[in-house]
Amino acid sequence: ETGVTQTPRHLVMGMTNKKSLKCEQHLGHNAMYWYKQSAKKPLELMFVYNFKEQTENNSVPSRFSPECPNSSHLFLHLHTLQPEDSALYLCASSQGTGTGHFFGPGTRLTVL
């Protein structure tokens, strides 16, 4: 596979469930990101990882827990979410040289 992949593509979960989103990049990039995309709002940066180290947490609630075991993989662990957390969650990677982000297809999350 090439580019940035995300699984699952769709996820429906209850407020008491625990689930994880997975992102993998095959581009050899150094940085990975989680964004939240809600209707009528700009993309919101959630977390940034540079060389596996978290460099930014944009005041994200603790019910979202990121994990970056290596430069190619990024996870977002979810627990006790709220209905307002329903959104498209986008993963991206970049080389950090001003060339821009490469985005994955996203995970459409619905919290019941």
Place this chain on the structure above:
Amino acid sequence: AQTVTQSQPEMSVQEAETVTLSCTYDTSESDYYLFWYKQPPSRQMILVIRQEAYKQQNATENRFSVNFQKAAKSFSLKISDSQLGDAAMYFCAYRSNQGGSEKLVFGKGTKLTVNP
């Protein structure tokens, strides 16, 4: 903090015509990057075009070009010879050149409809 404003929530264009999408931004920095991204319905977001602030020449990529006005903090996207496949959400984004990671600030997007 930087902000990006896209004042046109929706735009439409006839196939083969030209359309311009607006974007303004606010920053106190002099060195940065600007991007336009395209997100087709239910499909992946892709980079359309990129502009480095220190370059005066406007970037072009085939039918896509930008009008970069640094003093006015304006970065519009022109799509020439519009095609049905150009229908998508278009997002303008700003990237500071300070720091190591490419943290982007996005506008709210413009939904472009292409009419046959």
